Amino acid sequence: MADNRVPEIKTVEAPEGVEGAGFFATSLEKVVGMARANSLWPLPFATSCCGIEFMATMGSHYDISRFGSERPSFSPRQADLLMVMGTIAKKMAPIVKQVYEQMAEPRWVLAMGACACSGGIFDSYSVLQGIDRIIPVDVYVPGCPPRPEQVLDGLMRVQDLARSESFRRRNAPEYQELLASYNIK
Amino acid sequence: MNPQESAAAPEAPVAEDPIKAQNAQVMALLTRLFGEATFTDVHEPYGLLTATTTREKIHEIIAGLQQDQELKFHFLTTMCGINYPENVGKELGMIYHLHSMTKNIRLRLKIFFPIADPVVPTLTDLYNTANWMEREAYDFFGVIFTGHPNLIRILNVEDMDYHPMRREYPVEDGTREDKTDLFFGR
Amino acid sequence: MAVNDALAGTHKIQEEAAAQRPGQLMPILNDFSQELTTLNLGPTHPATHGIFQNILQMDGERIVSGVPTIGYIHRAFEKLAERKPFYQITTLTDRMNYCSSPINNLGWHMTVEKLLGVTVPKRAQYIRVIMMELARIADHLICNSILGVDTGAFTGFLYVFQEREKIYEIYEEVCGARLTTNMGRVGGMERDLSPAALDKLRAWLKSFPAVMKEFENMFNRNRIFMDRVVNVGPISAEKALSYGFTGPNLRAAGVDYDVRVMNPYSSYEDFEFDIPVGTNGDTYDRFIVRNEEIWQSLRIINQALDKLPDGPYHADAPHYYLPTKPEVYKNMEALIYHFKIVMGEIDAPVGEVYHSVEGGNGELGFYLVSDGGRTPYRLHFRRPCFIYYQAYPEMAVGTTLSDAIVILSSMNVIAGELDA
Numbered sequence: 179m180a181d182n183r184v185p186e187i188k189t190v191e192a193p194e195g196v197e198g199a200g201f202f203a204t205s206l207e208k209v210v211g212m213a214r215a216n217s218l219w220p221l222p223f224a225t226s227c228c229g230i231e232f233m234a235t236m237g238s239h240y241d242i243s244r245f246g247s248e249r250p251s252f253s254p255r256q257a258d259l260l261m262v263m264g265t266i267a268k269k270m271a272p273i274v275k276q277v278y279e280q281m282a283e284p285r286w287v288l289a290m291g292a293c294a295c296s297g298g299i300f301d302s303y304s305v306l307q308g309i310d311r312i313i314p315v316d317v318y319v320p321g322c323p324p325r326p327e328q329v330l331d332g333l334m335r336v337q338d339l340a341r342s343e344s345f346r347r348r349n350a351p352e353y354q355e356l357l358a359s360y361n362i363k
Numbered sequence: 364m365n366p367q368e369s370a371a372a373p374e375a376p377v378a379e380d381p382i383k384a385q386n387a388q389v390m391a392l393l394t395r396l397f398g399e400a401t402f403t404d405v406h407e408p409y410g411l412l413t414a415t416t417t418r419e420k421i422h423e424i425i426a427g428l429q430q431d432q433e434l435k436f437h438f439l440t441t442m443c444g445i446n447y448p449e450n451v452g453k454e455l456g457m458i459y460h461l462h463s464m465t466k467n468i469r470l471r472l473k474i475f476f477p478i479a480d481p482v483v484p485t486l487t488d489l490y491n492t493a494n495w496m497e498r499e500a501y502d503f504f505g506v507i508f509t510g511h512p513n514l515i516r517i518l519n520v521e522d523m524d525y526h527p528m529r530r531e532y533p534v535e536d537g538t539r540e541d542k543t544d545l546f547f548g549r
Numbered sequence: 550m551a552v553n554d555a556l557a558g559t560h561k562i563q564e565e566a567a568a569q570r571p572g573q574l575m576p577i578l579n580d581f582s583q584e585l586t587t588l589n590l591g592p593t594h595p596a597t598h599g600i601f602q603n604i605l606q607m608d609g610e611r612i613v614s615g616v617p618t619i620g621y622i623h624r625a626f627e628k629l630a631e632r633k634p635f636y637q638i639t640t641l642t643d644r645m646n647y648c649s650s651p652i653n654n655l656g657w658h659m660t661v662e663k664l665l666g667v668t669v670p671k672r673a674q675y676i677r678v679i680m681m682e683l684a685r686i687a688d689h690l691i692c693n694s695i696l697g698v699d700t701g702a703f704t705g706f707l708y709v710f711q712e713r714e715k716i717y718e719i720y721e722e723v724c725g726a727r728l729t730t731n732m733g734r735v736g737g738m739e740r741d742l743s744p745a746a747l748d749k750l751r752a753w754l755k756s757f758p759a760v761m762k763e764f765e766n767m768f769n770r771n772r773i774f775m776d777r778v779v780n781v782g783p784i785s786a787e788k789a790l791s792y793g794f795t796g797p798n799l800r801a802a803g804v805d806y807d808v809r810v811m812n813p814y815s816s817y818e819d820f821e822f823d824i825p826v827g828t829n830g831d832t833y834d835r836f837i838v839r840n841e842e843i844w845q846s847l848r849i850i851n852q853a854l855d856k857l858p859d860g861p862y863h864a865d866a867p868h869y870y871l872p873t874k875p876e877v878y879k880n881m882e883a884l885i886y887h888f889k890i891v892m893g894e895i896d897a898p899v900g901e902v903y904h905s906v907e908g909g910n911g912e913l914g915f916y917l918v919s920d921g922g923r924t925p926y927r928l929h930f931r932r933p934c935f936i937y938y939q940a941y942p943e944m945a946v947g948t949t950l951s952d953a954i955v956i957l958s959s960m961n962v963i964a965g966e967l968d969a
Contacts, residue, residue: 223593225600225622227647227963230691231728234717237710244428253597267968269520270600270621273592299640302534302625303517322729401650409663409902417617437790440905441914441936443929451573460916460931464790464804467811471903492793496940503627518968536630 190216202281207330214258214284215341216246222255227343228323229293232263235326245333250326254280257314259336260313266306267294278313282350285345289315290329292322310334315357386412389468392434397424403471412512413471421474422484425546428461428470429489436470438462438468439490444471446478454478457533461488478529485510503528551776558676566961585613589951592621596699596954601938603945603953609750610949615942619967621937626969629630630928632633633663634893636735636871638928643729645930646966649909651680651720652729656906659814660915661735663871664902665895666906673737675853679750680723680732681815681906684845687716689797689839689846689908693959696836699958700777705764712760715753722746736870739819747854754851761847765840776832780958782944791941796911797931799958801838802830810908819856821847832959839961869895893923910934910961934966 193212195204199239214266234241242248251257255275277296278287289309292298293317297307310317316339319332357363386407393402397420404415416424428436442462448454452473461470476483485495485508497508498517505526509515516523525532584611602618628646630638642653662669669677690709690927697705717727720721722734733739742750768774785792789802800808805824809817825841827834830882863870871890872883889895899921905914914931920955944960945953 194532204616217607220743227640227644227729229599233691234710234714236706237714239711239714250595252593264625265622266626267620270592271624273621297536297539300629301539302629303532303536303626304623307536307539342476355597407901411903413901416764433802439793440912441929441931443927445918445927453775458916458929460914464806464811470905473900481691490793491788491791492936492939495935499935516620520620534625534632 192343195201204285210345211341211343215294218245218247218286218336218340219249219251219257220247220259220261220288220333221252221254221277221281222250223260223262226293227269228263228294230267231326232261232290235329240326242328242330242333242334245330248249248328248334254278255282256313257281258285258318258340259333260287261290262287262294262309263290266299266309267304268306268307269304269313271309274309275312275362284340284343285297286316286339287313288317288332288336290319290320290332291324292320295320298322312360314360382410383407384411385468389434389470392431393424396427396431401479411469411471414471415473415475418457418476418483419476421457421472422486422489423448424472424488425459425461427487429522434463435465435466436461436468438464439486439492440469442486442493442500444500444528446504447475448530449531450475452477454510455481455506457483457500457506481506483508502526505529515526552799555962569912590950590953592618594839596958598695598958599962599967601962601964601967602881603942605950605953609952612945612948612950615945615953617938617942619627619938622964622966624965626930627673627928631815634923635895635897636890637893638925639733640729640857641732642896642930643731644965645932645935645969646688646909647728648691648963649684650728651684651732651930652688652906652908654730654732655815656904656908656913657915658733658735659906660902660904661863661869664900664917664919665866665897667864667866667869669737669815669864670861671816672741673860673862673864675857676723676738676742676862677733677815678817678820679850680720681911682849683716683719685712685846685907685909686843688808688961689843691814692909692959693768693836693839696778696832696915696955697774699954700774702767702771702774706768708767709764710759712753714755717752718755719746719749721730722749734863734871737861738867739871740873742857743864750850754847754854757770758847761840761843764855769840770835777951777955778832778836778959780829781832781952782959783829783834783949784940784944785830788940788943789830789937794940795937796908796938797838797842798830798835799911800824801827801834803828803864808905810913812905814904814906821853822846823847832955835959851932888918894922897921897923905931908933910966911937911965930969932966932969934962935969938962938967 190212193204193208216302221353222232234240260278290294293300294309295307317332317335320326321328389412390405401416401420402414406413428434441460442457445456445458446454455478456473456475456524471537476506483506485497495517497511498514500519501514502516503526567921588605588607590605592600599620603615604616606613624684626641630641639654639657642657643650645653679900690713694706694709720730721727722743724730724739748764784802786802789799803826805826822845826836826837867886872887876883877887897919901918903914903916904914911933913933915924918927920926944956
């Protein structure tokens with residue numbers, strides 16, 4: 179009660195632009211990038227141990243909602259960010275790919291943990307040796323499992339991507355080529 | 364079964380002798396019920412009575428133990444396959460762990476059979492839990508359980524054409540190129 | 550009544566409604582009686598907490614049959630274990646039931662110790678008990694709070710995850726890791742309980758009961774929660790035993806089987822605690838049994854802390870116990886042992902051993918066959934989840950879809966343990 183300071187609310191800084199009395203001009207790309215970066219809806223594709231660490235990241239202690247991602251979108255149609263957390267077995271691989279294909283552009287992929295990045299300690303006949311064999315990955319978060327701080331850092335790297343990404347990148351021939359190399363669409 | 368019967372008070376660590384005596388008792392009962400010739404290689408590694416029998420007898424023995432009013436082996440703890448490629452004619456094996464909760468006796472039964480003819484009677488008619496355990500053994504070792512209601516692969520993909528837990532197959536994923544390094548590879 | 554007569558006997562829901570309100574006019578339903586809907590639940594479903602698929606045949610909202618498919622994160626633990634020295638297998642056990650890794654780790658160490666014939670000093674045994682009970686609490690907290698989430702109460706989850714973080718901090722003081730702990734060593738613990746660890750543990754033991762009480766107050770007699778879980782998915786004791794249930798799920802059905810009491814290990818016989826049992830094995834019983842076990846675990850931890858004996862924290866078995874780093878740098882013998890253990894060149898006896906511990910979900914067994922080599926010849930894990938999950942279709946049939954989710958949640962099926 180004694181503490182009646184106004185809590186410090188951090189808001190997102192406005193992008194670069196021209197400011198004057200009653201107007202602010204910037205490029206549409208930057209505004210959209212800012213909006214996208216601060217409301218990434220993740221699709222938590224949690225398969226194993228890393229999923230528990232993601233639960234800790236979602237929980238009150240680490241609080242992923244500080245980054246605008248508190249709304250896990252379990253439907254791929256509304257998701258911006260596919261977070262693959264945990265081992266992907268070969269039996270599961272087609273499902274990951276299908277989920278990725280169902281997501282709408284723009285879409286980003288975060289591979290969380292050693293298993294999703296490279297297969298981790300499970301160099302065995304049944305485990306896919308890294309999800310980048312089936313879908314393109316934007317950010318890799320190492321660790322077995324990564325600490326929640328690392329997951330948040332990975333999320334911030336995705337935010338950087340989202341913020342700076344050009345509108346047209348997803349139509350670029352390089353991007354189309356990348357998707358074609360994964361045999362997507 | 365009356366749940367109260369399985370109540371077990373915290374008991375002091377039992378010395379070597381009571382376990383031996385108990386095992387001898389169980390073994391005596393087993394030989395009385397199923398004949399002396401049924402069991403070979405009887406020993407007690409780390410206090411757990413272990414006996415080897417044949418696949419022709421295994422169903423009868425486990426059914427008998429389950430119905431036995433004195434011992435009440437109601438609980439199938441686990442079962443697993445094993446592969447000894449050098450034991451010609453007995454390459455594959457199944458190992459059953461039974462548990463009598465009322466008497467707190469554990470029992471391990473083994474059977475061995477040739478890899479060319481891996482056919483074993485199912486226990487699904489005795490224990491519901493045997494269903495998936497047998498599917499796992501089929502998946503890993505290719506043991507075929509006659510009478511099993513749904514003997515298909517359980518953990519691996521359906522179109523896998525080998526049984527990966529057999530000793531001859533490698534564990535590693537064959538598609539890794541980054542591990543072929545001479546010094547820092549596998 | 551003519552309308553209803555035309556539909557008599559054609560629809561299950563119609564019949565049930567008629568039985569409940571005899572003689573009254575029933576609403577007209579389309580005749581879907583012969584049409585079942587196939588519903589594909591999983592492998593990625595927000596409410597399944599892990600990846601397993603259930604293909605359900607639905608009659609309206611009721612489940613007629615279910616076919617489970619598992620193996621979506623099959624990682625070949627047993628095959629990998631045949632290629633790894635004993636101490637490296639600890640990392641595999643971490644990833645089995647990742648909600649309670651220390652129980653898996655220490656259970657595996659105990660198995661190897663049984664094979665090697667190493668006796669662990671009392672202090673190490675007590676530290677192990679403390680760690681295993683902490684892990685049990687962490688495991689049950691996840692299960693029960695997620696059950697809350699599935700019934701629509703997110704608050705409990707947020708409350709207890711704060712406490713889980715504190716348990717993680719204690720783990721970090723003891724072994725340096727949060728989730729996949731790789732705790733302990735063959736022959737004892739890796740290090741003694743540090744003053745910081747003891748402080749954190751004591752502080753947590755003071756603060757946790759209040760949170761747990763609050764959690765229980767929110768759920769135990771909550772009308773909405775009880776309506777969702779009482780008499781949902783019951784299983785009888787006979788059925789549960791036949792399906793190989795162990796742990797809280799079996800105890801909820803009324804069988805007081807607990808490995809800690811039946812085959813005491815790591816000095817569990819020194820502690821006084823009760824085994825809570827349920828009556829009809831429904832979801833509510835499972836929830837309450839888990840809550841009560843958390844209290845019993847707290848009792849055990851308090852006793853173990855009070856009685857914590859002095860002495861070494863690891864066995865005097867230089868052949869098997871990994872020496873500390875400073876010693877390796879200074880002492881020739883320690884260096885040799887360190888090299889031999891790390892290269893897996895310990896002389897293990899030929900033999901077979903079955904050791905089981907009471908894991909978060911039930912009897913976690915390790916069946917180890919050693920041929921004297923550097924790796925196990927065969928290692929089989931008795932994974933409680935794998936064994937009891939096969940009862941799920943039977944428990945879910947006849948209930949509604951929302952109940953099926955709650956049943957699955959209350960069984961606490963951990964995908965890593967299920968698929969191995």
